[in-house]
Amino acid sequence: MFYKLNLLHGPDHTIMGMPSFSVSMLLVVLSLLNFISEAQRRPGQRRPGYPFLYCPEETTFTPISTYQSNLHDLLSSLTSNANRESGYYNTTAGQSPGTTIYGLFLCRGDLTPEKCQKCVATATKEIIEKYCPVGKVAVIWYNECMLRYSNQSFLSTMDDTPIRYQHHPQDMPDRFTQLLGTTLNDTISRALNAPSGAKKFATKEANYTDLQTLYTLVQCIPVLLSSDCNICLRRLKAFLPVCCNGKQGAVAMNSSCSIRYEIYPFYQLQVDPSRAPLLAPPAPGNVPRPKG
Ligand SMILES: *[C@@H]1O[C@H](CO)[C@@H](O)[C@H](O)[C@H]1NC(C)=O
Ligand SMILES: *[C@@H]1O[C@H](CO)[C@@H](O)[C@H](O)[C@H]1NC(C)=O
Ligand SMILES: *[C@@H]1O[C@H](CO)[C@@H](O)[C@H](O)[C@H]1NC(C)=O
Ligand SMILES: *[C@@H]1O[C@H](CO)[C@@H](O)[C@H](O)[C@H]1NC(C)=O
Numbered sequence: 001m002f003y004k005l006n007l008l009h010g011p012d013h014t015i016m017g018m019p020s021f022s023v024s025m026l027l028v029v030l031s032l033l034n035f036i037s038e039a040q041r042r043p044g045q046r047r048p049g050y051p052f053l054y055c056p057e058e059t060t061f062t063p064i065s066t067y068q069s070n071l072h073d074l075l076s077s078l079t080s081n082a083n084r085e086s087g088y089y090n091t092t093a094g095q096s097p098g099t100t101i102y103g104l105f106l107c108r109g110d111l112t113p114e115k116c117q118k119c120v121a122t123a124t125k126e127i128i129e130k131y132c133p134v135g136k137v138a139v140i141w142y143n144e145c146m147l148r149y150s151n152q153s154f155l156s157t158m159d160d161t162p163i164r165y166q167h168h169p170q171d172m173p174d175r176f177t178q179l180l181g182t183t184l185n186d187t188i189s190r191a192l193n194a195p196s197g198a199k200k201f202a203t204k205e206a207n208y209t210d211l212q213t214l215y216t217l218v219q220c221i222p223v224l225l226s227s228d229c230n231i232c233l234r235r236l237k238a239f240l241p242v243c244c245n246g247k248q249g250a251v252a253m254n255s256s257c258s259i260r261y262e263i264y265p266f267y268q269l270q271v272d273p274s275r276a277p278l279l280a281p282p283a284p285g286n287v288p289r290p291k292g
């Protein structure tokens with residue numbers, strides 16, 4: 001459920017064997033670019049293996065208020081709808097102006113409904129108990145699901161939730177980065193070509209060496225138009241060389257889309273649809289006819 005400890009994210013993180021000067025250099029860069037929220041920057045709030053968090057301090061609610069009880073309603077509604085096949089659900093709680101809350105969750109596309117529900121149950125519990133107890137606006141990302149709520153409607157699906165990212169400390173040769181580029185292009189195309197109503201999700205593997213395989217995963221929230229999903233994933237892909245150039249594994253995401261790659265399988269391997277037709281007889285009319 002949590003990110004592997006060997007991935008790097010957050011100021012409190014230390015990497016075994018990595019010289020400390022480069023860690024601090026990286027942290028300076030991270031702070032400058034402001035990719036880490038205020039909440040994560042507070043000491044003690046962010047530890048390795050913890051989920052990614054967006055919890056802006058300027059939007060808080062008063063405890064024991066209508067907003068708080070609406071939030072509880074929202075979270076329990078999300079949890080009880082988390083066993084859906086789609087792995088996605090959005091809802092609202094509260095009617096009166098100023099206390100309405102909009103919320104959604106998205107599970108990683110390969111999860112079973114049972115695992116999805118487990119992740120959402122953890123997220124709804126931990127967000128208010130541990131991570132963002134009085135936040136009106138919050139996003140929390142685990143390995144297997146994302147939970148988001150706000151006092152503002154998500155009708156404009158494009159907003160400025162910052163990109164979160166994390167990467168493995170190990171560098172790989174250029175050839176790996178090239179393979180990553182071509183593979184991710186295919187993975188993105190697959191996600192965009194998913195039938196309407198299906199998850200906007202795809203995975204793809206590629207052989208790097210005889211012994212090493214590259215595993216890639218991309219996903220958009222299903223309500224995004226394919227064109228917006230494409231924009232979102234392309235921007236994240238373009239961001240990878242900025243945050244995580246040449247790294248052996250990385251994840252980058254915001255509340256609309258996510259990209260992750262590793263050299264170990266971190267998702268349930270999918271049946272490759274492009275290989276299945278090879279086993280089926282050719283459709284009549286498409287059979288190449290021998291000339292003469
Ligand atoms: C959401 O809450 C913030 C901070 O309390 C407030 O400034 C903003 O107007 C609220 N938005 C809506 C749509 O109620
Ligand atoms: C929320 O769900 C409704 C259908 O129940 C859908 O029409 C709408 O686009 C969704 N909105 C978001 C932001 O997911
Ligand atoms: C997510 O990031 C993409 C790429 O930067 C951006 O187009 C999109 O608006 C962002 N979405 C949210 C909800 O922040
Ligand atoms: C990936 O696709 C983009 C946009 O279609 C293209 O510009 C780029 O050259 C492709 N990259 C690779 C490595 O194929």
Ligand SMILES: *[C@@H]1O[C@H](CO)[C@@H](O)[C@H](O)[C@H]1NC(C)=O
Pocket residue numbers: 205206207
């Ligand atoms: C990787 O190589 C193995 C055999 O060496 C092959 O069976 C498999 O199809 C290849 N996988 C991909 C994704 O090309």
